[in-house]
Amino acid sequence: MGKIVxxxxxxxxxxxxxxxxKTDWIRAALTVLGGGLLFALLYVVTKNSxxxxxxxxxxxxxxxxxxxxxxxxxxxxxxxDPTAERRAAVADGTRAAWRGTLQGLLCAGSAIFVxxxxxxxxxxxxxxxxxxxxxxxxxHSGGMLWERMSQDAVTERPEPAPGDDDETKTLETA
Numbered sequence: 001m002g003k004i005v006x007x008x009x010x011x012x013x014x015x016x017x018x019x020x021x022k023t024d025w026i027r028a029a030l031t032v033l034g035g036g037l038l039f040a041l042l043y044v045v046t047k048n049s050x051x052x053x054x055x056x057x058x059x060x061x062x063x064x065x066x067x068x069x070x071x072x073x074x075x076x077x078x079x080x081d082p083t084a085e086r087r088a089a090v091a092d093g094t095r096a097a098w099r100g101t102l103q104g105l106l107c108a109g110s111a112i113f114v115x116x117x118x119x120x121x122x123x124x125x126x127x128x129x130x131x132x133x134x135x136x137x138x139x140h141s142g143g144m145l146w147e148r149m150s151q152d153a154v155t156e157r158p159e160p161a162p163g164d165d166d167e168t169k170t171l172e173t174a
Contacts, residue, residue, distance in 0.1 A: 001009050001019050001024070002017070002018050002019075002020060002021050002022050002046075003015050003016060003018070004016040004018070007061070019098050027067070031060055031063050032060065034059075034060070034063075034133070035056045035059055035060035035159040036133055038055065038056040038059055039052045039053060039055075039056035040052075040053075042055055042056060049080040049117045049118060050117040050118070050119045050124055050128065050129075052117075053113055053114045053117045054114055054132065056080040057110035057113055057114055057131075057132035058110075058131060058132040058135045058136075060106070060110065060132070061106065061107070061110055061133060061135055061136025061139065062103075062135050062136060063139075064103065064125070064136060064139075065103070065135070065136035065137060065138070065139030065140035065142075065143060066139040066140070066142060066143035066146070067143060068099050068102070068103055068140055068143065069139065069141060069143025069144040069145075069147065070144070070146060070148075071099060071144065072096065072099060072143075072144055072153070073141075073144045073147035073148050074093060074145070074147055075092060075096055077092060077151065078092070079092050080092055103136070103140070106136070107132075107133035107136060107137075110129075110132040110133060111129040111130065111132070112129075112131060112134075114128055114129045114131075114132065115129050125162040129170070145155040155171055
């Protein structure tokens, strides 16, 4: 949870609370801005707003899906025991619900964005609006897998005790 502190007058301070961290909001703004710039660039190059909308929407979905997938996996490893630490578990669940809500709104927004481009045909009406969301879901799974693999790489295996070496046992039996 983030907060903005404003000193209104001497002795009076206002606090504004918002979900997420400041860095998350900055990353989100930069991602949306990058998607908008990609849309403008592709529209100038291709003169086709449907292609520009699908590609820019897919790029934003992939970046956000990968980031949220990594955050979900990191959140799962730190999830508190609901019976022992209720408040912390509720906070963990609230963060996960917030990430899910944001990803769902982004999926719906990208589908509406693609549908509002001038187009005609079955492909443009039924397939292309789902493409950014599909790529975002795949990136979410990829982000979860990437984070899980990086966590497994960090954990070290315990070294075998002297005499428990498999090579020594194999040589002794041969």
